[in-house]
Amino acid sequence: MRIGNRLEGEWIDAMLHLMDRQVVDVEGRMVCNVDDLEITLDDDGGTPAVTRLLTGPAALLPRMSGRTGHWLRRRWISLGIQYAHRDVPLAIDLERIRHLGSAVELDVRRDGLLDLEPDAEPGTSHRRLGELLGMAVEGPGGHVGKVLDVRLSADPGRYEFGHLVIGPGHPGSMLGYDRGDFNGPWLVQRIVGRLHRHVGLLSWDEVEAVDWDHGGVRVTEEPQLLTEID
Amino acid sequence: MRRAGALVAVLLVVLLVLLCACTTRAGSPAGESAWREQADKVLGAAMSSLGTARVVLENDTDLPHPYAVVTLQDAITSLHRESGSFLTSRPPDDRHTDNDRVVAALGEATTLLTRVSTAVAANAGTAALRESVRKAYDDLDDLRTKVAGS
Amino acid sequence: MKKFFGLALGILTAIGGFVDIGDLVTNAQVGARFGLSLGLVVVLGVLGICVFAEMSGRVAVCSNRATFDLVRERLGPRVGLLNLVASMIVTLLTFIAEIGGVALALSLASSVNDLLIIPIVGLLVWLVLWRARFSLMENVLGLLGLALVVFAVALWKLDPSWGHLAHQTFTVAKPGDEDWMTYAYYAVALFGAAMTPYEVFFFSSGGVEEKWTEKDLGQMRANVFVGFPLGGLLSLAIAGCTATVFGPLDVQVDALSQVGLPVGVALGKIGIAIVLVGFVAATFGAACETGLSVGYSLAQYLGWQWGKFVRPDEATRFHVVLVLATMLGVAVLMTGVDPIMVTEISVVGSAVALPLTYFPILVVANDRDYMGEHVNGTLANALGTVYLVVVVLAALAALPLLVLTGMGS
Numbered sequence: 001m002r003i004g005n006r007l008e009g010e011w012i013d014a015m016l017h018l019m020d021r022q023v024v025d026v027e028g029r030m031v032c033n034v035d036d037l038e039i040t041l042d043d044d045g046g047t048p049a050v051t052r053l054l055t056g057p058a059a060l061l062p063r064m065s066g067r068t069g070h071w072l073r074r075r076w077i078s079l080g081i082q083y084a085h086r087d088v089p090l091a092i093d094l095e096r097i098r099h100l101g102s103a104v105e106l107d108v109r110r111d112g113l114l115d116l117e118p119d120a121e122p123g124t125s126h127r128r129l130g131e132l133l134g135m136a137v138e139g140p141g142g143h144v145g146k147v148l149d150v151r152l153s154a155d156p157g158r159y160e161f162g163h164l165v166i167g168p169g170h171p172g173s174m175l176g177y178d179r180g181d182f183n184g185p186w187l188v189q190r191i192v193g194r195l196h197r198h199v200g201l202l203s204w205d206e207v208e209a210v211d212w213d214h215g216g217v218r219v220t221e222e223p224q225l226l227t228e229i230d
Numbered sequence: 231m232r233r234a235g236a237l238v239a240v241l242l243v244v245l246l247v248l249l250c251a252c253t254t255r256a257g258s259p260a261g262e263s264a265w266r267e268q269a270d271k272v273l274g275a276a277m278s279s280l281g282t283a284r285v286v287l288e289n290d291t292d293l294p295h296p297y298a299v300v301t302l303q304d305a306i307t308s309l310h311r312e313s314g315s316f317l318t319s320r321p322p323d324d325r326h327t328d329n330d331r332v333v334a335a336l337g338e339a340t341t342l343l344t345r346v347s348t349a350v351a352a353n354a355g356t357a358a359l360r361e362s363v364r365k366a367y368d369d370l371d372d373l374r375t376k377v378a379g380s
Numbered sequence: 381m382k383k384f385f386g387l388a389l390g391i392l393t394a395i396g397g398f399v400d401i402g403d404l405v406t407n408a409q410v411g412a413r414f415g416l417s418l419g420l421v422v423v424l425g426v427l428g429i430c431v432f433a434e435m436s437g438r439v440a441v442c443s444n445r446a447t448f449d450l451v452r453e454r455l456g457p458r459v460g461l462l463n464l465v466a467s468m469i470v471t472l473l474t475f476i477a478e479i480g481g482v483a484l485a486l487s488l489a490s491s492v493n494d495l496l497i498i499p500i501v502g503l504l505v506w507l508v509l510w511r512a513r514f515s516l517m518e519n520v521l522g523l524l525g526l527a528l529v530v531f532a533v534a535l536w537k538l539d540p541s542w543g544h545l546a547h548q549t550f551t552v553a554k555p556g557d558e559d560w561m562t563y564a565y566y567a568v569a570l571f572g573a574a575m576t577p578y579e580v581f582f583f584s585s586g587g588v589e590e591k592w593t594e595k596d597l598g599q600m601r602a603n604v605f606v607g608f609p610l611g612g613l614l615s616l617a618i619a620g621c622t623a624t625v626f627g628p629l630d631v632q633v634d635a636l637s638q639v640g641l642p643v644g645v646a647l648g649k650i651g652i653a654i655v656l657v658g659f660v661a662a663t664f665g666a667a668c669e670t671g672l673s674v675g676y677s678l679a680q681y682l683g684w685q686w687g688k689f690v691r692p693d694e695a696t697r698f699h700v701v702l703v704l705a706t707m708l709g710v711a712v713l714m715t716g717v718d719p720i721m722v723t724e725i726s727v728v729g730s731a732v733a734l735p736l737t738y739f740p741i742l743v744v745a746n747d748r749d750y751m752g753e754h755v756n757g758t759l760a761n762a763l764g765t766v767y768l769v770v771v772v773l774a775a776l777a778a779l780p781l782l783v784l785t786g787m788g789s
Contacts, residue, residue, distance in 0.1 A: 020453045020460075022445065022683055029694060033452070033683025055683070063457050102443040102750055187765045271789060274630065281629030285641055292648040296491035297637065297656075304635035367629075 006100040007154055011162055014050060014129055015149040022103045023053065023092065025110035031092075034104060035059035037129040038091060038117060047204060050152055050159040052091040053104065054117060054128065059089035063130040091117035094159065127212055135210070137166050137217045145169065147217060148199065164207065166223045167199030200225045262322050268315070269332050270378035273370055275312035276339040279305040280367045283346050287360045290350060302347040309340060328377045335373055342366050390599055393522025394607020395529075395614070400666030401481035402474065402573040402727045403615050404659070405720055408639040409788075410566050411619030412626035414558065419549035419616055421567045425574025426612030428770065430604050431763045432575075432738050433583045435745045435756065437600045440587030443750040447584045448680030451740045463736040464681045468674060470733045471578045473726035475670035476709045479505060480719025481663035484636040489656045495714065502710035505667050509702045514589045514688040517668055524661030530654040531617040534646035540624040565781040565788045568774050569724070572731030574612065575771070578673040580737050585676040589689050597754070621646075634720055671709075675701040724787060731778040734771040742768060 006012050014037055023031040036059040038052035061072040077086045092106070092113065099105040106113075120126045129150065137144040146169035152159035200223030208218045260268065282305045286298050293301075313336050321329035346359050410418050440446055445453075452460035480494070482501045487494040508517055547553065554563050592600060621642035622633055633639060640659065643651040672688075675698045679686035685695040692699045713719065742764045745756045756764065 020457060022449055022680075029690065030683060030685040033681075035457075035683075060457060064461070065458055068458075102445050186761070187768075275632065277630055278632040281626065281631040282638055282641070284629065285625060285631075285645060289645050289648075293641075293644045294649050294652050297488055297640070297644065297652050299491050300488050301635070301637035301641060304637045308634045 007097065009154060012100070012152045012154050012159060013149050013165065014152055014159070015133060015165075017100065018050075018053075018104070019129065023055070024103045024105050025113070026098075026105075026107055027109060029110050031106065031110045031113060032056070032090075033060075036063060036089065039127045039129055039132065040120065041125050041127060043123050043125070047160045048127075049161065050094070050129065050150075052093055052117060053097075054089040054091055055114065056090040058087050059128070059130075062128075085116050088116045090114040131212060131215070132210070132217075134169065135215045135217050137164070137219055139219050139222055141222070144219065144222060145198065145200075151201065161204040163201045163203050164217070164219075164223070165199060165226075166202055198225065260319055260322060262325070265319075265321050265325055265329075266378050268319065269328070270374060272313050272316040272336065273332060273374040273378060275309055276336055277367060277370045277374070279309040279343055280339055280363055280370065283343055284360075284363050284367060286350070287346065287356055287363060290356055295350075295353070299347070299351045302343065302350055306340070306343050306347060309336075309343065313340075331373060332377060335370055339366060339370065387599060387602055389519060389523075390603040391607045391610075392526055393519055394603040395610045396522040396525025396527075396661065397518070397665055397669070398608055398611020399525065399528055399614050399618075399662050400474075400576075400669075401477050401663050401719070401723050402576060402730070404481070404618060404639050404662070405633070405636070405723045406566075406569050406573040406727055407615045407618040408622045408633045410570055411622035412631055412633045412638075414555055414563065414566065415553075415623040415627055416545045416548040416616065416619055417551075417553045417555065418563075418567055418570055419619065420552060421570045422574055422612055422615050422619070424770070425571045426609055426615075427763075428571075428767045429575045429579060430608050431760065431767055432580055432741060433608065434601060434604045435760060435764065436580045436584035436741050437587050437592070437604065438597065438754055439741060439744050439750065440584040441592045441594060441597055441600070442752060442754050443744070444588060445750070446588050446676060446680055447581050447737065447741060448677045450744045451737070452681050454740045454743055460681060464677060466733045466736055467577055467581070467677055470576075470726060470729040471581070471670050471673050471677065472705065472708065473722060473729055474576060474578055475667060475674060475705060476712050477719055477723040477726050478663050478667035478670055479706075479709045480713050480722060481636065482660055482667060483713070484719055485656055485659035485663060488637055488640070488659070494719075495716065498713045499710055501664075501667075502706050505664070505671060506703060506706045508664075508668055509671055509688075509706070510692055510699060514586070517665075518586070521661050521665030521668065524657060525665055527654045527658030528614050528618075528662060530643055530647065530651055530658060531614055531621055534643040534651060535617045535620045535624070537646040538621065538624045538642065540620065545620055545623070561781065562785050562788055564777065565785045568731050568778050568781055569727045569788070571770075571774050572727040572729070572734070572778070574615070575734060576727070576730040577733050577737040578670050578730075580741065581673040581676050582669045584741075585672070585680075585687065589687050591689065594754070636720065671702055671705055674705045675699075728778050728782050731774045733775070735768065735775050738768060738771055 006017055012018060018037060019034055021034050023034060025031050032055040034053050035056065036054040037050045038054050039048050040051040041048050057076050058073075061076050062069045064072050073087070080086050096106045096108055097104055098107040117126070132147055132150065135147045137147060145166045147164055148167045148169060149165035150161055151163040151165060153162045202219060202221065202223035206219050206221045208220050210217050283302060286293065286301050290298055317333065317336075342359075342362060346356070346363065348354075349356050349359055407422070436447055439450065443450075448460075448464065451463055455463060479498065479501055482505075483494040483497040486492070486497045486501070490497075554560065587600070590596075618639065622639070625642040625645055626633065626638070631638070636659065640652060640655045643655040647654075676686055678684075678701055679695075679698045684697045686698040687695060712722075742756075742761075744750055745764070746761065748755055
């Protein structure tokens with residue numbers, strides 16, 4: 001295994017390190033892909049956290065971008081209109097993850113593992129990371145960019161929002177050229193690096209409000225450019 | 231509902247364009263250069279099939295029987311495929327005689343190929359056919375130079 | 381001694397496994413029409429497949445993840461889906477062409493109509509995909525594919541004017557009666573035939589299948605850097621053979637029987653017998669590889685268990701995909717479509733789909749997170765970048781050339 005366990009690091013980038021990764025059971029058998037992540041919001045205004053891995057068509061299809069996503073989701077539901085929970089994804093608790101590297105390794109066998117995502121506990125509500133990604137960010141001085149990723153603090157079983165990664169949202173934000181010690185081929189690095197030179201990091205404390213229903217984030221400060229951080 | 235309408239409209243337009251592209255007004259003559267190109271292509275295909283037959287005949291004792299048979303069948307099939315569109319298109323008005331000659335040559339090539347294929351399949355003597363194939367090949371080459379100018 | 385044996389076996393199977401129906405047909409066609417004047421394109425394609433196969437093998441070793449896992453991770457589900465659909469179409473086309481190729485080769489041996497053979501071939505392919513051990517399948521078919529070396533022997537026996545062939549190759553001498561557009565079309569087709577995307581899916585997934593570790597990196601590199609170029613030489617030998625026998629007669633190659641004919645001319649019945657074994661092994665091997673690649677890419681995109689390293693009942697969905705793909709392939713071929721035409725379309729389709737597969741590999745091979753000390757060096761990156769540009773150009777040119785030249789006619 002190349003990568004150390006990310007669970008032992010200080011933070012995880014939800015999109016870059018968790019989304020779309022292969023989930024593998026305790027015996028190395030493949031289970032599913034991480035199709036989306038469950039976010040639990042606290043009604044009292046506590047810090048939101050990623051609480052479960054979501055998978056299955058009900059999780060994946062809405063991520064296929066605005067219109068196509070809606071269309072695919074509706075078709076998916078109408079294909080099985082008689083089923084309950086057609087729109088509820090399958091979920092895996094974060095406690096089950098024992099190692100997070102190039103795959104998400106669980107500490108259980110896969111047989112009968114996936115179950116429907118439970119309802120939110122009283123005083124909390126559920127959203128998905130896929131909804132947050134791509135939301136427009138408005139700062140005090142106008143449009144700042146889009147949400148590209150969320151940097152989570154890696155506490156076992158509950159990954160709290162630490163920072164938002166905000167940028168212009170050009171193609172290739174999952175490539176990871178904008179983060180980490182990437183040693184890319186010169187040409188690709190120059191092009192993608194240029195597209196993403198305005199990617200910045202903003203602490204969750206600076207987020208004033210998130211409009212989940214209409215899609216938009218209001219923040220109180222400009223993000224700090226990643227190129228200036230190191 | 232409005233979007234479904236738009237979708238249907240787009241599909242119709244695409245269908246219409248495809249139809250226009252596919253149906254080159256049946257019955258109207260081909261242009262001079264288009265006909266020449268077609269004649270060149272179809273005569274080339276006939277030469278190609280005869281050339282293959284020539285290679286088979288010159289080596290038919292060295293080739294396994296089924297292999298030689300299938301090779302010749304393939305040569306006939308491919309000539310058949312290539313000549314189909316030429317036979318059904320209408321030549322330009324001043325090219326009727328040339329068109330007839332090309333069609334006749336294609337017929338001769340097909341007949342000859344069939345004869346070769348039958349003879350090889352039946353293990354009959356092929357020595358005489360060898361010479362006919364060579365001659366037919368050369369004649370096609372001449373005709374091709376004459377009518378198609380290449 | 382045992383290590384040496386393993387090394388030799390790997391290289392031999394890489395040679396035997398390199399050529400598939402696309403290489404056979406395209407090289408024979410190009411040889412008959414253009415001589416060896418497009419030989420440098422084969423060299424370019426072979427070097428390209430070496431660069432990317434080595435990279436994807438390395439990624440598979442270091443991260444234990446195969447190509448389509450990474451495609452979705454790095455491009456996201458949307459672009460990844462587009463990529464999946466495009467690659468699956470091309471790989472399925474290649475799969476269909478390979479099954480058809482096996483049937484054509486068997487019909488050459490028996491003179492039974494290939495339509496009667498196709499269902500049996502489909503059944504055999506599926507049985508191998510279902511039951512046979514991965515390494516057994518690879519080794520047996522790869523070694524039998526070595527029979528195609530007979531093309532090199534035949535070329536030597538035909539004793540062409542070597543100086544002329546070399547001159548054609550190095551001066552890129554386009555024959556006077558062909559136009560540049562057709563010439564470019566066949567260049568793209570040859571490039572696509574040498575660098576088919578399924579080879580990268582297959583190579584990276586195969587690394588995971590065979591549980592390669594860092595110790596196997598040397599073996600993997602030997603296979604790629606010795607085996608593939610020698611396989612490429614076979615491609616050139618095929619072109620040389622058809623150039624020598626058919627070139628002077630202006631014969632166009634449009635049947636598999638014509639591809640093997642020069643060997644019969646040079647070596648007689650024995651030659652044909654060997655070349656038929658080679659045809660069957662090469663196309664059957666490639667049919668298995670492309671069939672698996674269809675299953676690999678879909679299962680990897682969706683996160684299903686894939687691979688032959690687990691029992692079939694542990695990767696049920698993967699095996700269902702294999703069954704369906706095989707049935708689809710047989711059904712398409714039973715319509716009587718010419719497998720050679722499917723091949724021609726599939727090699728051009730490959731050229732179109734190339735950048736989609738190669739770009740993510742290049743990106744991940746540079747990611748220290750996955751690769752640790754085995755990230756790309758300067759040479760791999762320089763070559764990778766050059767090829768990325770070449771591949772994009774070929775992809776952009778492929779479809780316009782296909783339409784403008786009417787499939788090169």
